[in-house]
Amino acid sequence: MGNPIGALNKIFDSRIRLGVMSILIVNKSVSFNELKQLLELTDGNLASHLNTLEQAEYLKVQKAFIGKKTNTTYYITELGKQSFKAHLDALEKMIKGI
Template sequence: MGIIDKLNKDFESRVRLGIMSILMVNEWVDFTEMKNLLNITDGNLASHSSALEKSEYIEVKKEFVDKKPKTSYQVTPRGRAAFKEHLSYLEKLMKS
């Protein structure tokens, strides 16, 4: 099995790579901020964050603030470990 085969398919999308990169350096990021940072649509963010949540790489918190719905994201310990491993394999691939 080559290094490229060890890359995590859950992080192949540029949007998922972006979500994880942002969450690795921030405690919680809300939906609007994430959408603006990545310059993507509501639906795009919703579908990719849902996939990452299903894999237990991120936690999604939904709450009401001043009677308005607010969705926020945080990386999980499992997500942090998986993303670090993915980046490590990317680095090895670039050096090979």
């Protein structure tokens, strides 16, 4: 039997980043405010986790103006989808003892 945690992705150790990716993988896009409300986080806390995911190229950001207000929208990238699914598969194998 190999290392049971070896295939887990360290970026997804955070429950917040797990939550963000779980939301993005089932939605085409989600705004910053929607993520903040769904995950019940402060602006700064959410922003730091989104930055980590963006730096890993797991999500992309689109900023636009709606009237005079900025609207920031997040999309999962193909790399993000693949990496998150691989992480979930590794968790499942670990739980099942495969």
